Amino acid sequence: DAKTTQPTSMDCAEGRAANLPCNHSTISGNEYVYWYRQIHSQGPQYIIHGLKNNETNEMASLIITEDRKSSTLILPHATLRDTAVYYCIVSSFSGGYQKVTFGIGTKLQVIP
Amino acid sequence: GAGVSQTPSNKVTEKGKYVELRCDPISGHTALYWYRQSLGQGPEFLIYFQGTGAADDSGLPNDRFFAVRPEGSVSTLKIQRTERGDSAVYLCASSPGRGRWNFGQGTRLTVV
Numbered sequence: 001d002a003k004t005t006q007p008t009s010m011d012c013a014e015g016r017a018a019n020l021p022c023n024h025s026t027i028s029g030n031e032y033v034y035w036y037r038q039i040h041s042q043g044p045q046y047i048i049h050g051l052k053n054n055e056t057n058e059m060a061s062l063i064i065t066e067d068r069k070s071s072t073l074i075l076p077h078a079t080l081r082d083t084a085v086y087y088c089i090v091s092s093f094s095g096g097y098q099k100v101t102f103g104i105g106t107k108l109q110v111i112p
Numbered sequence: 113g114a115g116v117s118q119t120p121s122n123k124v125t126e127k128g129k130y131v132e133l134r135c136d137p138i139s140g141h142t143a144l145y146w147y148r149q150s151l152g153q154g155p156e157f158l159i160y161f162q163g164t165g166a167a168d169d170s171g172l173p174n175d176r177f178f179a180v181r182p183e184g185s186v187s188t189l190k191i192q193r194t195e196r197g198d199s200a201v202y203l204c205a206s207s208p209g210r211g212r213w214n215f216g217q218g219t220r221l222t223v224v
Contacts, residue, residue, distance in 0.1 A: 034212075036213075041217075042217055042218075043116075043203050043205075043215030043216050043217050043218050044155065044203070044205075044213075044215045045215070046212040046213065046214070049212065085154075087154060098143075098207075098213075099157060099160065099168060100145075100157065100213065101157065102147075102154030102155045102156070103154050104152075104153065104154050105154055
C-alpha cells in the first residue's frame with residue numbers, strides 16, 4: 001500500500017472549518033483514500049473514503065486533487081468533540097482483502 | 113450490541129504468563145483484523161482472517177503470538193510467555209469484506 005504524509009498536529013478554533021491535509025504521491029489507480037479518527041482511549045472510527053471524486057457525508061467532506069496525489073479532509077464546523085488523531089490511509093484490495101497501514105496521523109486540537 | 117466487542121477492556125498480567133484476548137465482530141462480517149497500538153503510535157497490523165482462516169499473519173511479531181477464529185466469528189488472540197514489551201492496546205476490527213472497517217474499543221494489556 002502507498003504511504004501517506006500528514007502534519008503531526010494542528011489546531012482549529014471551535015466553530016471554524018478544520019482542513020486536514022494528506023499527501024499520497026505514490027497512490028496507484030486502484031487505491032482508495034480513507035480517513036479514520038481516534039478519540040482518546042477509543043478505537044478508530046471511520047469518517048469517509050473516496051477514489052477520485054469529492055465525497056461528503058454527515059461527518060465531513062473529502063477533497064481529492066485531480067492527480068490524486070493529495071487530499072484534504074474538511075470538518076465544516078469543528079467542535080470540541082472533534083479533538084482526536086486523524087489518520088489518512090490509502091488502500092486497495094490485494095489477495096482478496098484490504099491490508100491497512102496506519103501512520104502516526106494528525107493530532108487535531110479544537111480550541112474553545 | 114451492534115458494534116465490535118472486545119474483552120476484557122483491561123488486562124494486567126505478570127511477565128511470563130499466558131493471556132487470551134477476545135473479539136466479537138459484527139454479525140455477518142467475514143473479515144477480521146487484529147492490530148496493536150503502542151502509546152503515541154498508529155495501529156500496527158498483526159493478522160487478518162477471512163472466514164476461519166488466517167489469510168495474512170505477517171504482522172505477528174514472533175511465535176509467542178497466535179490467533180484463532182474457529183467458527184468464522186469470534187476470534188481470540190493468544191500471547192504466550194508475555195513480556196513487558198507486549199504492553200499495548202490490542203484492537204480488533206471487522207469488515208463485510210470491502211469498504212469500511214469497524215473497530216472495537218480495544219483491550220489494554222499491561223505486563224508487569
